[in-house]
Amino acid sequence: MEENLKYLILGYRKHTDITQRELANKLDVPLDIVVALEMGSFRYPTERLMTKIEKLTSEFDRxxxxxxxxxxxxxxxxxxxxxxxxxxxxxxxxxxxxxxxxxxxxxxxxxxxxxxxxxxxxxxxxxxxxx
Known part of the structure; x- marks a missing residue:
């Protein structure tokens, strides 16, 4: 999933029509982490962050x-x-x-x-x- 993480994050944000800042608040991370996730430059997300992302996207077809x-x-x-x-x-x-x-x-x-x-x-x- 990590190779598609940038698309998953961007797709979730576009589908739910929220801003990067709102997503950062939902994930309880700084805004620059969301920006880096979407750009694909945040290569090694923590297990805690991945758990939050999985929980956040679980109600959707990933x-x-x-x-x-x-x-x-x-x-x-x-x-x-x-x-x-x-x-x-x-x-x-x-x-x-x-x-x-x-x-x-x-x-x-x-x-x-x-x-x-x-x-x-x-x-x-x-x-x-x-x-």
């Missing part, structure tokens, strides 16, 4: 939270190139970009995050398509 977090990170990381990512998904997976963009944001993030492809390969595929 895979969905991970997909939401990963999808959000992909969307955010692509910035203005996200349109090429969507085109790449169409080329590589047959997914209609228009349908994805019309989904509510959480469902769109979940769909994108659940795709088991390297996002930069998808982006490259989308950029090489003829307009």
């Amino acid at each position: 895979n969905n939270l991970i997909y939401i977090g990963r999808g959000y990170r992909i969307r955010d990381g692509m910035g203005p190139y996200f349109k090429y990512f969507l085109r790449g998904l169409q080329k590589m997976k047959g997914m209609d970009p228009t349908e994805l963009e019309e989904l509510p944001s959480e469902e769109c993030y979940r769909a994108i995050g659940s795709i088991d492809l390297d996002e930069f390969e998808v982006l490259h595929a989308g950029r090489t398509l003829e307009s």
Whole structure:
């Protein structure tokens, strides 16, 4: 789970629509710990913190939270190139970009995050398509 911890934390926060500060309060940790968890730079969380995270996310499907977090990170990381990512998904997976963009944001993030492809390969595929 630790390899997907950053996506789990971000997905939980986006799904529950809370701020990083609110999540820090729920976990009883400093704000910078939540920021580091979401960035993936907090590599060795304590057992106590992991227990709190597991308890906090236990009422949700953790895979969905991970997909939401990963999808959000992909969307955010692509910035203005996200349109090429969507085109790449169409080329590589047959997914209609228009349908994805019309989904509510959480469902769109979940769909994108659940795709088991390297996002930069998808982006490259989308950029090489003829307009």
